Structures are given as C-alpha cells and as structure tokens.
Amino acid sequence: xxxxxxxxxxxxxxxxxxxxxxxxxxxxxxxxxxxxxxxxxxxxxxxxxxxxxxxxxxxxxxxxxxxxxxxxxxxxxxxxxxxxxxxxxxxxxxxxxxxxxxxxxxxxxxxxxxxxxxxxxxxxxxxxxxxxxxxxxxxxxxxxxxxxxxxxxxxxxxxxxxxxxxxxxxxxxxxxxxxxxxxxxxxxxxxxxxxxxxxxxxxxxxxxxxxxxxxxxxxxxxxxxxxxxxxxxxxxxxxxxxxxxxxxxxxxxxxxxxxxxxxxxxxxxxxxxxxxxxxxxxxxxxxxxxxxxxxxxxxxxxxxxxxxxxxxxxxxxxxxxxxxxxxxxxxxxxxxxxxxxxxxxxxxxxxxxxxxxxxxxxxxxxxxxxxxxxxxxxxxxxxxxxxxxxxxxxxxxxxxxxxxxxxxxxxxxxxxxxxxxxxxxxxxxxxxxxxxxxxxxxxxxxxxxxxxxxxxxxxxxxxxxxxxxxxxxxxxxxxxxxxxxxxxxxxxxxxxxxxxxxxxxxxxxxxxxxxxxxxxxxxxxxxxxxxxxxxxxxxxxxxxxxxxxxxxxxxxxxxxxxxxxxxxxxxxxxxxxxxxxxxxxxxxxxxxx
RNA sequence: GGACCGGUAGCUCAGUUGGAUAGAGCAUCAGCCUUCUAAGCUGAGGGUCAUUGGUUCGAAUCCAAUCCGGUUCACCA
Numbered sequence: 001x002x003x004x005x006x007x008x009x010x011x012x013x014x015x016x017x018x019x020x021x022x023x024x025x026x027x028x029x030x031x032x033x034x035x036x037x038x039x040x041x042x043x044x045x046x047x048x049x050x051x052x053x054x055x056x057x058x059x060x061x062x063x064x065x066x067x068x069x070x071x072x073x074x075x076x077x078x079x080x081x082x083x084x085x086x087x088x089x090x091x092x093x094x095x096x097x098x099x100x101x102x103x104x105x106x107x108x109x110x111x112x113x114x115x116x117x118x119x120x121x122x123x124x125x126x127x128x129x130x131x132x133x134x135x136x137x138x139x140x141x142x143x144x145x146x147x148x149x150x151x152x153x154x155x156x157x158x159x160x161x162x163x164x165x166x167x168x169x170x171x172x173x174x175x176x177x178x179x180x181x182x183x184x185x186x187x188x189x190x191x192x193x194x195x196x197x198x199x200x201x202x203x204x205x206x207x208x209x210x211x212x213x214x215x216x217x218x219x220x221x222x223x224x225x226x227x228x229x230x231x232x233x234x235x236x237x238x239x240x241x242x243x244x245x246x247x248x249x250x251x252x253x254x255x256x257x258x259x260x261x262x263x264x265x266x267x268x269x270x271x272x273x274x275x276x277x278x279x280x281x282x283x284x285x286x287x288x289x290x291x292x293x294x295x296x297x298x299x300x301x302x303x304x305x306x307x308x309x310x311x312x313x314x315x316x317x318x319x320x321x322x323x324x325x326x327x328x329x330x331x332x333x334x335x336x337x338x339x340x341x342x343x344x345x346x347x348x349x350x351x352x353x354x355x356x357x358x359x360x361x362x363x364x365x366x367x368x369x370x371x372x373x374x375x376x377x378x379x380x381x382x383x384x385x386x387x388x389x390x391x392x393x394x395x396x397x398x399x400x401x402x403x404x405x406x407x408x409x410x411x412x413x414x415x416x417x418x419x420x421x422x423x424x425x426x427x428x429x430x431x432x433x434x435x436x437x438x439x440x441x442x443x444x445x446x447x448x449x450x451x452x453x454x455x456x457x458x459x460x461x462x463x464x465x466x467x468x469x470x471x472x473x474x475x476x477x478x479x480x481x482x483x484x485x486x487x488x489x490x491x492x493x494x495x496x497x498x499x500x501x502x503x504x505x506x507x508x509x510x511x512x513x514x515x516x517x518x519x520x521x522x523x524x525x526x527x528x529x530x531x532x533x534x535x536x537x538x539x540x541x542x543x544x545x546x547x548x549x550x551x552x553x554x555x556x557x558x559x560x561x562x563x564x565x566x567x568x569x570x571x572x573x574x575x576x577x578x579x580x581x582x583x584x585x586x587x588x589x590x591x592x593x
Numbered sequence: 594g595g596a597c598c599g600g601u602a603g604c605u606c607a608g609u610u611g612g613a614u615a616g617a618g619c620a621u622c623a624g625c626c627u628u629c630u631a632a633g634c635u636g637a638g639g640g641u642c643a644u645u646g647g648u649u650c651g652a653a654u655c656c657a658a659u660c661c662g663g664u665u666c667a668c669c670a
Contacts, residue, residue, distance in 0.1 A: 004609095034613060044612055046650065056650095083650080084613065125670080165670065279670090306668060315596070316666085323668045330670050359597060360665050386598085387663085394663095425630065441632090453606065457599070458663075465605065469632050471618040472606080479632050487629045518609095525609080537607065540617085551625095551634045571629090593632075 002521050003089065003097075003514075004030050006074065007041055014066050019052050032514070038079055039086030040514065046083045056083040092501035094513045095566070099499060101516070102573035108520040108580065110152035118156045118341050119145040121353035122271065126163045126258040127171045128196035130265055130405035132388050132395065132461060133355070138271045139447050139586060140385055140455055141353040143532035146584045151527035156345055159273040160337065163255055164280040169236040171195050172250055173229060174202035184257050190406065192261030195254055205229050265405055269443065270586050275344075277337060283328050285336025289372060290322050298371045309368055319364050334365050335372070342376035349379040351530065356384040356456070383530050386458030388450075403461070413442030415467045426592060437590055441475055444587040448474030451585050452536045472540055474587055477578060480543035481589040484575040487555050493568035500562050508549040512570055515542050519577050523584070532585055539581040546574045 007030050012023050028047050033039040043063070045056050052059060060080030067087065068075045076090035101107045121141020124130060130138075145155045175198045184191040206229050213223035224230070239247040266272070290307055293299040299307050299321060307322035321332055341350055352362060362382035369377035387394070395402045417438040420426065426437065449466040453459040469475035505513070519538070526534040555571060558564035579589050 029609095029612075031609075031612075036614075042613090046612075049650085082613070162670065167670080304668090317595090319666095320668055325668085327668085329668065333670095355664095356598070357664055358670095361670095363597085384598090391604095419632075423630095423632070425632090457606090460605070462605070465619070468619075471632095473618085473632085475632050476618095479630075483630055483633085490629060521609090533607090534609095537617090541607095544617085547633060548635090550629075551631090554629075556629050592630080 003041065003093075003517055004521070007043070007087065010067065010071055010074065011043055011063070014063055014070065015048070015052070018062060018066055019054075021052060023048070023051075033086050037081060037084075037086055038088070040089040040510075041087050043085040043087065044083065045085055049083070056080070060085040091503065091505045091510070094505060094510060094517075095499055095501050095503060097517050098513055098566070098569050098573060102493070102569040102576070103495070105576050105580065107573075107576065108523050109150045110520075110523075112154070113152040114154075115152075115348040116154040116156065116345050117148050117349045117351060118158055118345055118347045119148070119351045119353065120158045120160060120341075121145075122159045122266075122273070123354065124159075124161060124262060125167060126161060126195075126255050127167045127199045129190070129192040129261060132403040132405065132408060135269070135405050135408070135446070136385060136388050136450050136459075137353055137355070138266075138269060139450050140383070140532060142271050143451060143535075143585050144351065144353070144383065144530050146586070147523060147526045147530075147532060147535065150523050150584060153348075153527075156275060156347070157273045158275045158277060158341070160277040160279060160282070161259075162279050164240065164251075164283065166233060166237050167199070168251065168255075169233040169240065170202040171199040172247075172254055173233045173236055174198040174205065175254060176250070177229075177232075178205075184260070190261045190264065191257030191259070192265070193404075193406070194261070195258050202229065202233070265409075268409060268439075269405075269447075277340075279333060282337050282340065283333045285340060286328055286332035286334070287322070287326075287336075289335050289339065290332060293321070293368075293372055296372070298368075309364075309371070311364065311367055314367055316360075316364065316367070319368075321368070331361065331365060331368070334361075335368060338365070338369055338376050338380065339374060342374070347376070347379055349381055350376060351381045351383050353383045353385070356386055356458075358382070359384055381530070383455065385455040388459055388461050391460060391462050403463075408463070409443065409446065411463075412446045412467060413438050416442035416445065416469075419469055420593070437593060440588045440590050441469070441478065441593065444474035444478060444582075444589075445469065447585060447587050448477070448536060451532045452540075454533050455531060474582075475593075477539050477543040477582060478587075478589050478593060480546050481575055481578045481582075482591060482593045483550060484546065484571045484578075485591050487550070487571050488568070488575065490556055491568065493572050494565060497561075497565045499566055499569070503562055503566060506553065508545065508552060509566070509570065511545050512542075512549055512574065515545055516573055516577055519581070522581075526584075535581050535584050539578055539585070542574065542578060542581070546578075 008025055011028070016022055029044040031042045031044060033042045045059055048059060049056060057080060064078035064080060064085050068078055074089060074093055075087050077088040079086050119141055122134065122138050124134060145157050149155045178201055179198065184194040187194065206227055209227040209229055210220070210223045213226060214220060218226065236247055240251060290299060294301065294307065299309050301307055304324045306320055306324040308318050308320050310318050312318065319331065320329060323329060338350065341347065354362070359382065366377055366380045369380060389395070390401060390403070392401065420438065420441065426434065429437065446466060452472065522534060522538045526532060553567065555564065555567040558567055582589050
C-alpha cells in the first residue's frame with residue numbers, strides 16, 4: 001500500500017472517530033507538500049470544512065494532533081497553514097520502506113490479475129520501409145504492453161500487416177517493368193528499402209506518363225485515369241484478387257523481401273509480436289458480420305447494392321461498410337478482426353495503437369461493434385497518438401523529407417559512438433561491449449526523446465536535439481544508473497547490517513526515498529492512462545535527484561557506518577528502479593558508460 | 594460548414610485530474626573536477642498559462658464564447 005493511500009485511510013478513520021462522519025477516498029486530497037513548506041505530505045482541508053462545520057485552523061490542529069498521537073510510527077509532526085495540514089512522515093517509516101524494497105527487482109510490479117489485454121501496434125504497409133512515424137507507434141505500443149504486464153495483465157502483442165491493395169501492386173508493377181530481375185540479394189540492399197524504391201519509381205513514372213498525356217491534349221483528370229502504368233497496377237490488383245498464380249508468386253516474393261527488412265529493423269529496436277495478422281487473410285472476415293448486420297437491421301442496403309450504417313443518431317454520418325460490388329472496405333476488415341481477436345483471446349481490453357488521423361474511424365468501429373452486439377465492443381480502446389513533425393513541418397513523401405527509421409537509428413548510434421570515444425571512459429571495453437554500449441546509448445536516446453512526450457500530443461522531432469546527450473535525455477538517466485553501479489562495484493550493501501531506524505535523513509536522502517516509494521503508483525498511472533511518458537518523466541526526475549545526492553554526499557566515505565549502509569541501499573534501490581522503469585520504456589541501461 | 598484534438602519561458606516539453614509563490618531541459622550568463630563516473634552539480638535571468646467572461650473559499654486545470662494551428666467528415670487504407 002502506498003504512503004498516500006495509507007494517509008488517506010488513516011485520515012478517514014480519524015475523521016470518523018473525531019467527528020462521527022464517514023468520508024470517502026475522493027472527498028479530500030492528499031498532495032506532496034510544496035518544498036517551501038515544512039512537511040512531506042499535505043491533507044487539503046477545504047473540502048472537509050463544510051460537512052464538518054469546522055474552521056481550517058481547528059480542524060487542522062485537531063486532525064494533526066490526533067494523527068501524530070495515534071500513528072506515531074507514521075507521523076512525526078505536523079503544522080497547519082491556512083487550509084493545509086502538512087504532515088511530517090517519520091524517518092523510521094522511510095527507512096523501513098528502503099529496507100523492505102531495496103533488494104527487489106520486481107518492486108512496483110503487480111501480481112497477475114487474470115485479465116487479458118490485446119495490444120495491436122506497428123501495422124506497417126509492405127510497400128515501403130518504416131519511418132519516424134512508425135517508430136513512435138512501435139515505441140509506444142511496445143512500452144504500453146510492457147507497462148500493462150507490469151500492472152498485472154496478460155498481454156498479447158499483435159501486428160496487422162497491410163500487405164495487399166493498390167499500393168502494393170504499384171511497387172510490384174514497377175519492379176516488373178524496371179528491375180530487370182534485380183533482387184535485394186543481387187543489389188545488397190535491405191529488402192524493405194529495395195521494394196520501397198520501386199514504389200517511389202512507380203510514382204515518378206506515373207507522373208511522367210500523365211504529363212505526356214496532357215501534352216497530347218488530354219485533361220489532367222483523364223490522364224490520371226488513363227496512364228498505362230496506373231492501369232497496369234489496377235489490373236494487377238484484379239488479378240491478385242482472382243488469385244492469378246504468377247501475380248500471387250510475385251506478391252509473395254516481394255512481400256518476403258519486405259518482411260526480411262522489417263525483421264531486421266524490429267530486432268534492432270526491440271519490437272516483438274505474439275501474433276501476426278495479415279490483411280490478405282482478414283479482408284474477407286467482416287463480410288459474414290455484414291450479412292448478420294443486415295438481418296439485425298443494423299445496416300441497410302442502398303439501391304446500388306452498397307451496404308451502409310446510419311450513425312447520424314450518434315452525431316456522426318452514414319458510413320459505408322461494403323461496396324456495391326460486394327467487396328470489403330477498410331472498416332469491414334476491422335470489424336472482422338475485432339471479432340477474431342475476441343474469439344482467440346477473450347480479451348478484457350483491445351488496444352489499437354494508431355495515429356490520431358484515424359480517431360473518426362475508431363469511433364465508428366466501436367459504434368458498429370456495439371450495434372452488432374459484439375462482446376468485444378466495450379473493450380475497444382484507440383490509443384491515439386499525434387503526428388511526428390520536423391522543425392520544418394510535416395514529413396512529406398513527395399518532398400523527400402520523410403525521416404527513414406533505419407537512417408535515424410544509424411545516425412543516433414554513430415553519434416553515440418563518437419561522443420563515447422571523445423569522453424574516453426571505456427577504453428578497456430571489447431569490440432562487442434562497445435557495440436552494445438553504442439546501441440544502448442543511441443537507441444535509448446531515440447526512444448526516450450519520442451516517449452517523453454504525451455502520446456496524444458503531436459510532437460516535433462528535432463534531429464539536433466534528439467542526439468543531445470545532456471539534460472532531459474536517456475543518456476542522463478543511463479549515466480545516473482552507471483554512476484550508482486560504479487559505487488556498488490566498490491562496495492555492495494551489507495544485507496546483514498541492520499539499519500538504525502532513528503537515523504536522521506538528510507533532505508536529499510529523504511527526497512530519494514519518497515520518489516522511490518512512488519514508483520508503483522507511477523506504473524499504475526502509466527497503465528491507467530496508457531502513457532509511457534509518465535514512466536519516462538519519472539525516471540528522469542529520479543535520476544536528477546540521485547545525481548544531486550551523489551554529488552553532494554559521499555557514499556563510501558560517509559560519516560558513519562550506518563550512513564554508509566543507508567546510502568548503499570539507496571544506490572541499490574535507485575539503480576534497480578531506474579533499470580526497471582527504463583525497461584518499461586524499452587530502454588536498456590549500461591553498467592558503465 | 595459539422596465533429597474531434599491542441600495553444601504553458603526564445604525553443605522542446607512537464608504540471609500528481611480544482612489547491613499554497615506555474616516547473617524541467619535546451620539556449621544565455623556566473624561558479625564547481627587531486628574526491629564513489631563532470632554524459633554531472635550549484636546559482637541567475639527568462640511567464641498576461643491564446644483572449645474574454647463564468648462557476649467557488651481557490652482555475653493553467655471545469656463551463657461558454659472568440660482567435661490561432663492541426664486532424665477528419667472517400668465505394669483510400
């Protein structure tokens with residue numbers, strides 16, 4: 001039980017004893033005391049004044065003296081300022097917390113609660129390599145999954161590959177026409193980049209053909225339709241759906257190249273999935289549900305045979321769920337997939353990590369599932385994140401300003417290596433150790449930079465700032481961990497030693513313990529909000545406090561043996577919590593750097 | 594035009610869900626390595642929390658209106 005909830009329940013009991021009035025947890029607030037006042041935690045009295053018909057001063061003092069008398073192990077003193085009852089938590093209580101948890105590496109993680117959450121993230125298109133936007137998606141999805149695991153859920157990480165459709169056919173057509181049989185193997189290229197180049201090539205050729213047609217007197221709109229290369233792509237899509245063997249073979253071949261490339265990138269960034277779904281399998285799934293929906297009169301058919309749902313009563317529009325030719329649209333597949341996931345996992349919650357440009361889509365999806373009476377509808381949650389922009393504005397494929405995932409990762413690792421060499425602290429590392437360290441620092445910086453921002457806000461990715469290793473960065477947190485480990489390498493805490501509980505805590509020692517104690521609550525909040533930035537911000541704050549502590553106070557040369565053991569335990573617990581928290585963000589922490 | 598999201602220091606972001614004098618980092622300036630890692634620490638300057646009104650003991654936070662920016666409202670995915 002956290003300190004805050006302890007104080008809460010004790011206050012409730014006290015008020016019942018003193019005033020015979022039963023309050024709930026939400027009837028008053030417990031805050032951390034502002035640094036300019038004396039105390040650790042503060043009971044805000046305002047909301048209690050009216051029901052108890054007391055003045056702030058009287059209530060504060062009555063409650064304060066009752067609490068300190070009844071719970072001397074918890075509270076050492078109090079003061080009342082205006083409507084605030086500031087409580088000093090006794091040092092022995094804090095030292096007890098430290099003693100209880102400094103050795104645990106599962107501190108803050110909850111017991112399994114038997115509930116299952118499906119987290120879908122990444123959802124790549126198999127026609128081009130991953131870019132910065134995908135990285136935000138992957139980092140978020142992976143981290144949220146880990147946070148939910150830590151909070152006690154069974155988590156299934158899933159990925160849906162958008163592996164079919166006109167965009168895939170475009171790269172296929174371009175490859176057939178212009179590659180002359182070249183392969184990733186023959187060119188030494190990474191498969192996803194290789195295929196992506198042909199997607200780009202398609203665009204260029206298409207544009208050329210349009211211009212030619214226009215020059216020959218065709219209107220622009222007509223030219224866009226009539227360009228031979230576009231017709232070829234459309235024909236290929238028809239052939240694909242008809243299952244034409246050579247088209248299917250080509251499709252499989254090119255997709256396998258892309259998957260090869262994706263695997264490499266996923267491995268580098270540490271993304272993993274428990275279950276892969278493929279749009280080429282799922283795109284027909286929703287049709288059965290469309291039939292059912294028609295019978296239940298959730299959907300209706302228009303004269304041209306297309307099927308719609310009327311959401312005007314819910315404040316939205318009419319939305320098509322099946323084309324007039326009977327083929328599935330995007331939302332149809334998603335209805336099918338939602339049901340398939342539910343049947344496979346009987347989830348309590350199904351999270352979709354998808355950009356906020358699809359907010360409307362997921363609102364519709366949930367409404368439709370609800371109207372169809374699917375048990376999955378309640379648990380659908382769209383973890384909507386904002387776009388990643390560059391200082392110059394949105395990334396645009398046409399203007400070539402898209403930041404490629406592999407490129408940025410390479411760059412981060414390169415700069416990490418340069419900086420590490422400059423500092424020259426790890427000259428005794430082997431080549432493998434160095435490579436691992438560069439990866440840890442480079443990739444950590446990237447993940448931290450992206451995850452530190454609240455997911456729902458759009459963010460600006462400044463390449464120069466992202467490779468800064470000072471201040472509010474992963475390196476700072478990693479460095480703090482390495483620093484703690486350096487001390488612990490010199491001397492480990494003596495587990496047999498029994499700390500004196502009456503030891504007076506210095507301000508920074510206490511601050512550290514208070515922060516460490518909050519870690520389980522931080523995980524809880526992050527899980528509740530599906531928000532890794534809560535964890536990342538916490539790790540930074542912890543590292544900052546630790547750095548101040550280590551700079552100002554000696555550990556190994558502490559004034560007394562008791563102080564030394566206390567500080568060693570502080571180092572141990574801080575290192576544990578930093579490592580644990582950063583792990584939840586997918587960021588490793590080195591022993592030395 | 595309808596719906597949704599956002600606007601906090603020069604820049605990038607926090608702000609414990611309504612609490613005390615709004616915080617960090619970067620950048621700028623001034624100090625600190627003979628010491629367990631200086632990728633660090635200490636300090637200074639920097640704010641009309643977009644604007645206006647409302648709700649109440651109390652508002653960056655809740656409500657309304659306005660301004661600015663974004664997304665979306667496809668038989669694309």
